[in-house]
Amino acid sequence: MLTPELLYALRNLPLAARQAAEGFLAGAHASRRHGAGMEFSQYRPYQPGDDLRRLDWRLAARSDRYYLRESEVDTSLTVNLVLDASASMNHRDDNGLTKLDYARLLLAALAYLAQKQGDAVGLTILSPGGLQHFPARADTRQLPRLYHALEKAEGTGTFPDAATLAPLTARRQRALTVCVSDLYEADGEISRLLTRLRATSGDVLLLHLVASNELNFSYKGSVTFRDLETGQTIQLDADQQRATYQQQLQQWLRDTAHAARRQGLDYHQLSTAEPLNTALREFLKRRQQMS
Numbered sequence: 341m342l343t344p345e346l347l348y349a350l351r352n353l354p355l356a357a358r359q360a361a362e363g364f365l366a367g368a369h370a371s372r373r374h375g376a377g378m379e380f381s382q383y384r385p386y387q388p389g390d391d392l393r394r395l396d397w398r399l400a401a402r403s404d405r406y407y408l409r410e411s412e413v414d415t416s417l418t419v420n421l422v423l424d425a426s427a428s429m430n431h432r433d434d435n436g437l438t439k440l441d442y443a444r445l446l447l448a449a450l451a452y453l454a455q456k457q458g459d460a461v462g463l464t465i466l467s468p469g470g471l472q473h474f475p476a477r478a479d480t481r482q483l484p485r486l487y488h489a490l491e492k493a494e495g496t497g498t499f500p501d502a503a504t505l506a507p508l509t510a511r512r513q514r515a516l517t518v519c520v521s522d523l524y525e526a527d528g529e530i531s532r533l534l535t536r537l538r539a540t541s542g543d544v545l546l547l548h549l550v551a552s553n554e555l556n557f558s559y560k561g562s563v564t565f566r567d568l569e570t571g572q573t574i575q576l577d578a579d580q581q582r583a584t585y586q587q588q589l590q591q592w593l594r595d596t597a598h599a600a601r602r603q604g605l606d607y608h609q610l611s612t613a614e615p616l617n618t619a620l621r622e623f624l625k626r627r628q629q630m631s
Contacts, residue, residue: 424521
């Protein structure tokens with residue numbers, strides 16, 4: 341699988357999105373064997389460039405094998421992609437990518453998958469200055485719109501307030517909402533938004549981004565940390581604080597995952613150092629369950 345830093349090095353988001361999505365599907369097929377006694381005479385293996393609307397999504401969800409079924413076309417859905425573009429997403433991992441860089445790649449690949457299978461796909465970028473919203477469409481011009489918006493997105497300020505977010509949940513619409521965020525919040529504002537999205541769209545796939553240098557606390561010696569949203573700084577000895585930090589981080593991650601699942605969200609933690617496989621796989625599984 342292509343690593344996120346290799347994809348980002350292409351400096352071409354449409355190409356990176358296609359490479360990630362097609363590489364994932366082709367790789368998943370190539371890594372599996374046909375089960376004994378299974379009959380695939382009405383199928384043919386997926387090949388890069390095939391129409392994803394012809395994939396047998398139920399078979400894929402059960403066995404993680406990707407085959408085209410000429411006789412069936414999946415029901416199209418509405419997919420709404422939501423990007424947290426607050427300043428904390430500018431945190432840079434040891435591989436050189438920020439959380440926002442990773443989120444761009446991830447959402448572009450998901451948009452590519454959704455559009456190729458005939459889904460109407462939209463995008464909302466959340467920033468304190470307001471919502472940048474692209475209503476879900478299934479036309480061929482939608483992908484370039486979304487790619488351009490993702491390329492231009494910048495991480496600024498704090499997470500938007502309730503008044504700014506209100507239009508996002510103003511009406512009910514059955515959809516699969518995919519939210520990408522680091523879930524850094526001051527007073528539960530992200531949790532409240534996700535609760536409202538769950539109530540208005542019905543299905544929320546929450547992809548929680550964590551940098552590997554946050555998980556491993558790979559800093560050494562005396563370090564000054566600056567809060568990317570408030571500008572506050574703190575100086576500490578990384579070696580002395582590592583054990584305490586990692587203990588508290590793991591507790592926060594457990595609490596966050598538990599709270600999200602209690603809200604009915606489909607929660608998955610992602611490291612910005614890992615390929616996009618997990619997120620793409622979970623998207624396809626959730627989509628199949630809705631079809």
